[in-house]
Amino acid sequence: MKNVLITGACGYVGKALVSELENLKIFSLDRIYDEQVSEQSHKFICNDLNKLSIDTKSALINFSGIIVHLAAARSDDFSKKTYLIDNIKATEVFIERLDPKKIQLFIHAGSVAAIDGEILEQEGKPITCADDWYRLSKYHQQKIIESWAILNNIPLIILAPSAIYDFNARQNSTNIGRLEKAVTFLKVVPEINVPKSLTSMKEFINAIKYLIDEKIRTTHYDRDVLVQRYLVIDKPVMTITNICKKMFKAKLIIKIPKLQILLLFIANLIKLLRLHKKIPLSKERVIKLYKPTDYSDVTGYKEWINEEN
Numbered sequence: 001m002k003n004v005l006i007t008g009a010c011g012y013v014g015k016a017l018v019s020e021l022e023n024l025k026i027f028s029l030d031r032i033y034d035e036q037v038s039e040q041s042h043k044f045i046c047n048d049l050n051k052l053s054i055d056t057k058s059a060l061i062n063f064s065g066i067i068v069h070l071a072a073a074r075s076d077d078f079s080k081k082t083y084l085i086d087n088i089k090a091t092e093v094f095i096e097r098l099d100p101k102k103i104q105l106f107i108h109a110g111s112v113a114a115i116d117g118e119i120l121e122q123e124g125k126p127i128t129c130a131d132d133w134y135r136l137s138k139y140h141q142q143k144i145i146e147s148w149a150i151l152n153n154i155p156l157i158i159l160a161p162s163a164i165y166d167f168n169a170r171q172n173s174t175n176i177g178r179l180e181k182a183v184t185f186l187k188v189v190p191e192i193n194v195p196k197s198l199t200s201m202k203e204f205i206n207a208i209k210y211l212i213d214e215k216i217r218t219t220h221y222d223r224d225v226l227v228q229r230y231l232v233i234d235k236p237v238m239t240i241t242n243i244c245k246k247m248f249k250a251k252l253i254i255k256i257p258k259l260q261i262l263l264l265f266i267a268n269l270i271k272l273l274r275l276h277k278k279i280p281l282s283k284e285r286v287i288k289l290y291k292p293t294d295y296s297d298v299t300g301y302k303e304w305i306n307e308e309n
Helices: 012-018 035-040 054-062 080-096 113-123 130-151 175-186 201-212 214-220 240-246 259-272 283-289
Strands: 002-007 024-030 043-046 065-069 103-109 156-161 163-165 188-190 198-200 227-232 252-254
Touching: 002 012, 012 024, 012 035, 012 201, 024 035, 043 054, 065 201, 080 130, 103 130, 103 201, 113 130, 130 156, 130 227, 130 283, 156 201, 163 175, 163 201, 175 188, 175 240, 198 201, 201 227, 240 252, 259 283
Parallel strands: 002 024, 002 065, 024 043, 065 103, 103 156, 156 227, 163 198, 188 252
Antiparallel strands: none
């Protein structure tokens, strides 16, 4: 039975992945406890990567098998310090505790945000919000893992999903979940023709399961390329308007002139009145809403295509 160690196992993606894996010896690691994940795991480790206990350090150094690295911090309210600690420092601590000779494959569930982070750094753009710190930290997290894998000759696959959704998106307060909740309630939405890439949770989980399968990996995986990257996004990429119409069944789309300016004004008013904790609309959210996220032609990444299915 193959060993698979999953970090961030109690998160949105982690819980979905653990429940789908069969005939594997699952080692789950997360700083919060989830009874269902614990029951589905051969061994559940409840520990913060930045505060590893002696027992956890021992478990990591002795682990042999496949790593699926999901652990990461993401929140609009997080500061630069939080992202540095949870996305960068925690990753460094984690891989330093592994024995490279025992790792058969490392799968890093990154993000399309890392692509934006690389662009931010290369172009020297100013870091102005939590989203920018997230993008930059995801890019540096990816670089750290890549360098470690190359140094230790470990096969590494980086998966870059976009906004992940499934029927639990609303309950987990994801960005796409918030949009779905608003559209479901109002049924009327303004026209926003900005292309946005999405990632189906089902397809993302299938991609990870596909890569874990040793039989498929031996046949199809290019062993001559140590590091491989894949975009994991739905096709076709739709505009926000089409997402609301086709996925969330919006009844009426209305066109509001200069909507972006209006939303920015409302966001500033909410901040001025100190209502931002009750009304989750900020300047950063508006800017993010109007930022296109079609990554299909990005250099260095290939579109994920599961030809077997």
